Amino acid sequence: xxxxxxxxxxxxxxxxxxxxxxxxxxxxxxxxxxxxxxxxxxxxxxxxxxxxxxxxxxxxxxxxxxxxxxxxxxxxxxxxxxxxxxxxxxxxxxxxxxxxxxxxxxxxxxxxxxxxx
Amino acid sequence: xxxxxxxxxxxxxxxxxxxxxxxxxxxxxxxxxxxxxxxxxxxxxxxxxxxxxxxxxxxxxxxxxxxxxxxxxxxxxxxxxxxxxxxxxxxxxxxxxxxxxxxxxxxxxx
Numbered sequence: 001x002x003x004x005x006x007x008x009x010x011x012x013x014x015x016x017x018x019x020x021x022x023x024x025x026x027x028x029x030x031x032x033x034x035x036x037x038x039x040x041x042x043x044x045x046x047x048x049x050x051x052x053x054x055x056x057x058x059x060x061x062x063x064x065x066x067x068x069x070x071x072x073x074x075x076x077x078x079x080x081x082x083x084x085x086x087x088x089x090x091x092x093x094x095x096x097x098x099x100x101x102x103x104x105x106x107x108x109x110x111x112x113x114x115x116x117x
Numbered sequence: 118x119x120x121x122x123x124x125x126x127x128x129x130x131x132x133x134x135x136x137x138x139x140x141x142x143x144x145x146x147x148x149x150x151x152x153x154x155x156x157x158x159x160x161x162x163x164x165x166x167x168x169x170x171x172x173x174x175x176x177x178x179x180x181x182x183x184x185x186x187x188x189x190x191x192x193x194x195x196x197x198x199x200x201x202x203x204x205x206x207x208x209x210x211x212x213x214x215x216x217x218x219x220x221x222x223x224x225x226x227x
Contacts, residue, residue: 040219041220042121042206042217042218042219042220043204043206043217044217045214045215045216090161105163105166106151107163108160108161108162109160110158111159
């Protein structure tokens, strides 16, 4: 069983630039969520995709956008990068058909460490 | 406002010294509480889901319990490899998202 994989592992960008992060979901999982984790904090929900559509969004501005592809892989795009966007970006997948539940918990990748200078 | 608070922020124990981590929550309509372990530079690793008050789950040296206001992660006779940050998260109401605590950093000294 292949787990959740994310690329790249590390990235350094300049303020104002744009970035794309990629995620391959775990085999058999159809729902993908993205989280931002600042140092010493818990993950913050960005958004979730199911059947190639966004079906939930946290308190993040529109410059954070995403895609889900037919093979359930996903991208997170961030435009006009700000210094505060520096964080670990986590992708998680689940088999809950759009819902996190007790029998379909989230399974996380190891994240992309984004540094904005 | 839905909120999850974990305590203590950090905990240092000697190998074999049992203790408990706390996760208290204030949410409308708890649908599930999740415990995860996170090692440095890695993503969170799923440990347990608790669904209703009174429920208990065990895995090796870890045992998770749930009441209507909080959850405890009990660690019995810990080993250095149990050192990690332990995160709890709750799903509430009709929301898809999980609300996370800031975690407890557990250090087990040999």
